[in-house]
Amino acid sequence: MKNLPLLFCGILIALASSFTGLVLSSYIQLGSLTQTTETLDESGNSVEGDPLFPAKVSGLAQQGKQVYVELGCAYCHTQQVRRAGYGSDVEREWGKRATVSRDYITQERVLIGTQRIGPDLTTTGERLADKAWHHQHLYNPKSTSEGKSTMPQYAFLYETREIEGAPSTKALQFDSGSEYAPEAGYEVVPTLRAEALVEYLLSLKLNYSLPEAPISE
Numbered sequence: 001m002k003n004l005p006l007l008f009c010g011i012l013i014a015l016a017s018s019f020t021g022l023v024l025s026s027y028i029q030l031g032s033l034t035q036t037t038e039t040l041d042e043s044g045n046s047v048e049g050d051p052l053f054p055a056k057v058s059g060l061a062q063q064g065k066q067v068y069v070e071l072g073c074a075y076c077h078t079q080q081v082r083r084a085g086y087g088s089d090v091e092r093e094w095g096k097r098a099t100v101s102r103d104y105i106t107q108e109r110v111l112i113g114t115q116r117i118g119p120d121l122t123t124t125g126e127r128l129a130d131k132a133w134h135h136q137h138l139y140n141p142k143s144t145s146e147g148k149s150t151m152p153q154y155a156f157l158y159e160t161r162e163i164e165g166a167p168s169t170k171a172l173q174f175d176s177g178s179e180y181a182p183e184a185g186y187e188v189v190p191t192l193r194a195e196a197l198v199e200y201l202l203s204l205k206l207n208y209s210l211p212e213a214p215i216s217e
């Protein structure tokens with residue numbers, strides 16, 4: 001091994017350049033991003049807004065995010081709105097603006113996703129704000145799309161039980177004669193995991209401007 005020093009230098013250069021390229025350059029570009037109250041007004045001047053954005057999701061929604069991870073929703077759903085010109089996300093009304101790095105800084109685990117079998121979910125909480133709809137959809141996705149959805153059922157997040165006394169106020173409502181309804185005398189109620197998951201879906205919003213990404217109506 002007469003070229004050992006050369007080999008060593010080569011390894012060092014390879015490691016140093018990949019560290020610089022992957023870790024250091026990202027850190028220099030993005031490491032200083034913080035939550036901000038700043039937005040841009042119509043003429044492009046920076047003004048102080050009200051709350052800090054991006055906001056942190058808390059409590060039940062945070063638990064729901066864990067359920068989202070466990071059930072692998074991210075294999076079929078993304079959480080990123082592409083810029084106009086890089087896809088039709090804005091035209092599809094999946095978001096009023098594209099997402100930028102700062103949108104993700106409060107999240108410990110970022111669920112950008114890699115492929116879209118289903119729609120992007122970045123703005124689910126704005127587009128689909130009805131809790132009951134989400135429960136109906138998760139219980140059986142076909143029930144909200146005239147039997148057409150290819151999304152798997154998550155009926156195991158719901159309990160089908162005999163009605164004792166008055167029906168639960170949380171019970172899913174089915175149209176009379178619906179093929180998805182439980183037998184007479186039974187009701188379908190969400191478990192805590194289902195409630196947390198829906199809380200998380202409702203918390204997904206992109207309704208604030210950032211200095212680098214203003215919402216232009």
Ligand code: HEC
Pocket residue numbers: 068071072073074075076077117118119120121124127141142145149150151152154197201
């Ligand atoms: C196998 C792929 C797949 C998986 C896994 C999946 N989905 Fe879906 N999802 C879809 C498809 C396809 C649609 C569109 C049809 C529909 O509305 O059911 C959809 C639609 C949705 C919608 C409605 C979005 C809109 O804009 O209309 C929500 C909300 C949603 N999924 C949430 C979830 C959650 C939460 C999970 C995990 C528990 C999940 N999905 C898992 C494929 C999937």
